[in-house]
Every structure is written in structure tokens, then in C-alpha cells.
Amino acid sequence: MSDIILARVSETLATEQSLESLVRQLLEMLEIVTDMESTYLTKVDINARLQHILYARNSKQMQIPEGLSVPWGDTLCKRAIDSRCFFSDEVAEHWADCDAAKTLGITTYMSIPIHLADGSLYGTLCATSTEKKSLSPRGEQVLQLFASLIAQYIQKESLMMQLREANAALIAHSYTDALTGLPNRRAIFDNLATLFSLARHLKRHAIIAYIDLDDFKLINDRYGHEAGDRFLIEVGRRLTGGQAEEEIVGRLGGDEFMVACLSKNDGEADSTQINVIKTQISASIAGEYWLGNVHLIYPGASLGVVAVDPTSIDADSALQMADTAMYQDKKGKSKTRFLPVD
Numbered sequence: 001m002s003d004i005i006l007a008r009v010s011e012t013l014a015t016e017q018s019l020e021s022l023v024r025q026l027l028e029m030l031e032i033v034t035d036m037e038s039t040y041l042t043k044v045d046i047n048a049r050l051q052h053i054l055y056a057r058n059s060k061q062m063q064i065p066e067g068l069s070v071p072w073g074d075t076l077c078k079r080a081i082d083s084r085c086f087f088s089d090e091v092a093e094h095w096a097d098c099d100a101a102k103t104l105g106i107t108t109y110m111s112i113p114i115h116l117a118d119g120s121l122y123g124t125l126c127a128t129s130t131e132k133k134s135l136s137p138r139g140e141q142v143l144q145l146f147a148s149l150i151a152q153y154i155q156k157e158s159l160m161m162q163l164r165e166a167n168a169a170l171i172a173h174s175y176t177d178a179l180t181g182l183p184n185r186r187a188i189f190d191n192l193a194t195l196f197s198l199a200r201h202l203k204r205h206a207i208i209a210y211i212d213l214d215d216f217k218l219i220n221d222r223y224g225h226e227a228g229d230r231f232l233i234e235v236g237r238r239l240t241g242g243q244a245e246e247e248i249v250g251r252l253g254g255d256e257f258m259v260a261c262l263s264k265n266d267g268e269a270d271s272t273q274i275n276v277i278k279t280q281i282s283a284s285i286a287g288e289y290w291l292g293n294v295h296l297i298y299p300g301a302s303l304g305v306v307a308v309d310p311t312s313i314d315a316d317s318a319l320q321m322a323d324t325a326m327y328q329d330k331k332g333k334s335k336t337r338f339l340p341v342d
Contacts, residue, residue, distance in 0.1 A: 020055060022153055026146045027057040034110065034139040036127035037062035041150065043123040044072060051075050061130050064104065074100050076109055077124040086111050087135045108133040112147045117155050125150060179229060180236035183250035188258055191248045192315035195260055199310040205263040207274065209281055210304040210322035212330060216255035223294045230291040238284045263307060278305050296340050302330035
């Protein structure tokens with residue numbers, strides 16, 4: 001029997017992928033080895049003072065319901081841990097004050113606490129019966145082995161979750177501009193690829209606005225990098241303040257930003273929508289800025305807005321076209337500087 005159990009454990013560890021599937025296999029084997037009616041895994045919430053039955057295997061008369069939560073102080077498991085007595089075939093006499101045991105009709109009880117690597121108590125692995133059962137050395141060894149395996153698996157799952165969370169945070173960081181919180185250049189190109197794919201599907205044009213903040217270097221030089229950073233953050237906030245659900249807003253780098261969206265109607269974008277986009281962006285960026293102790297009136301940015309057919313041009317080329325249009329806009333403007341406000 002021991003060889004069969006070990007073989008099944010080896011097979012389970014090689015194939016099972018989740019804590020639940022592992023535990024259910026172990027509970028079945030634990031029932032066979034201990035000859036108990038119910039085997040179950042609990043989780044203890046010390047702060048809430050509750051014990052939860054996570055997974056249970058029941059046969060015959062004994063029924064330990066999954067999902068059951070009971071006050072930790074009322075449980076056999078706490079009494080067993082406190083007294084360091086993890087087996088009794090006379091539960092009614094040994095723990096006469098345990099109403100939960102009386103309600104469930106438990107006569108024989110065995111358990112082992114599951115401790116994680118940091119020493120914290122995770123829960124307990126238990127086997128119970130309404131009948132009087134003996135404790136075999138084999139059953140005790142298997143209980144200890146299974147508790148150890150479960151603890152290791154829980155630890156592994158916890159580490160894997162931490163790794164996934166750290167990886168997700170790293171990915172988010174690599175796609176986010178650290179200063180403004182906007183999508184960065186890498187994210188912009190990924191988002192543009194999605195936008196162009198959607199435009200082709202809907203048979204619409206893509207509209208790209210390339211934004212260059214005039215005189216940004218002068219703001220940096222005159223008032224310092226802190227004021228310059230505040231200015232960039234505020235520009236990003238203003239651009240996203242009126243952002244429609246389908247629009248892409250991002251920072252390409254330095255003092256350059258981008259807004260992109262789909263044309264409203266099938267086919268070519270009309271000049272009205274392009275002019276509206278120009279007006280909205282210009283109006284959102286121009287105006288008063290409070291940059292810490294610095295107060296200035298900013299006249300606006302240079303804009304290059306283009307509408308392109310996504311079936312005949314890619315996102316990179318479209319962005320270059322918008323960049324060229326922005327420089328034409330910059331060349332045609334008079335040198336209107338920002339105005340400091342005393």
C-alpha cells in the first residue's frame with residue numbers, strides 16, 4: 001500500500017497544476033491510508049479569528065462541508081494545537097467543550113498544522129470519523145508528508161503570484177512615461193498598431209496629431225527643470241482631461257506628445273473633424289499655468305494633424321507625416337513667447 005501511495009503522490013506532483021487539484025488528490029489518498037470518513041484542508045484567518053474549510057472529501061455518514069467557516073476558538077484544530085495533541089479516538093471525552101465536534105458527531109480526529117516557510121500558520125490538514133479509529137504510524141507519516149507537500153505548494157504558488165505581479169508591474173512601467181503617467185513611445189506604437197487594425201476593419205481613416213511644445217527649452221532654462229517637469233505634467237493632464245474613449249494620448253519624449261483617433265465616418269476623414277481636433281488640442285494646451293512659484297501664460301503648441309488611409313500606410317509612416325506637418329506649422333508661426341505673470 002505504501003508503494004502505491006508513493007507512486008500516486010509522484011504522479012500527482014508531476015501532473016497537477018493547481019492547489020485545489022493537488023489537495024483533492026491528497027485527500028483521497030489520505031482517506032485510504034487513515035480509513036477516515038472525512039479528510040479536509042482548512043485555512044486559518046488569525047486576524048478574523050475564523051477557520052475556513054477549503055477542500056473536503058466525505059464518505060459514509062460524516063459530512064464536513066466545504067466553505068464552512070467557524071470561529072477559530074471553537075475548533076478542534078485550535079484545541080489540538082494548544083494542547084499539542086493531534087490525535088484522539090475519544091473526542092467527546094477529550095474535548096468535551098467543543099460544540100462543533102458534537103454537532104458533527106466526531107469520535108476520532110487527527111490533524112497536523114500547516115506552517116509556511118516564514119513560520120506562519122496557514123491552516124490544518126485533518127481526518128475525522130464518527131467511528132472509533134486507531135492511529136497507525138503509516139497514517140501519521142502520510143499526514144505529515146501531505147502537510148509538507150501542501151505547504152511547499154502554497155509557498156510555490158505564493159512566489160509565482162509575486163513573480164507575476166512583479167512582471168506585470170515591470171511591463172506597466174516599461175509602457176508608461178515615468179513623469180506624466182501617459183503611455184510612452186513604446187506603448188504609443190503598440191496602441192497605434194491596434195488603432196490602425198481597427199480602422200481597417202471599420203473602413204475608416206486614422207487621424208494623428210503630433211504636438212510639439214514651443215519654447216519648452218526656454219521655460220526649463222529660465223525657471224529650472226522642476227518648473228519644466230510641472231509644465232509637462234500639466235500638459236499631459238490637460239490632454240487626457242478631454243480624452244474620448246477611443247482616443248490615444250501619449251508622450252513621445254521630451255516636449256513632444258501625440259493624440260490619435262479614428263475618423264467619425266466611413267472612408268476619408270473630413271476637414272471639419274481635423275479642424276475640431278486642432279482647435280480642441282490648441283485650446284487645451286494654451287492658457288495659464290501655475291508651476292509652483294512660477295505663473296505664466298502659454299500661447300500654445302505647434303500641431304501637425306494628418307488623416308491617413310490605414311490600408312495604404314503604416315503607423316510609423318503616418319507618425320512621420322504628422323511630424324512633418326507639425327514642423328510646417330512651427331515654421332509658419334510668429335515667435336510668440338510665453339508671458340510670465342508677476
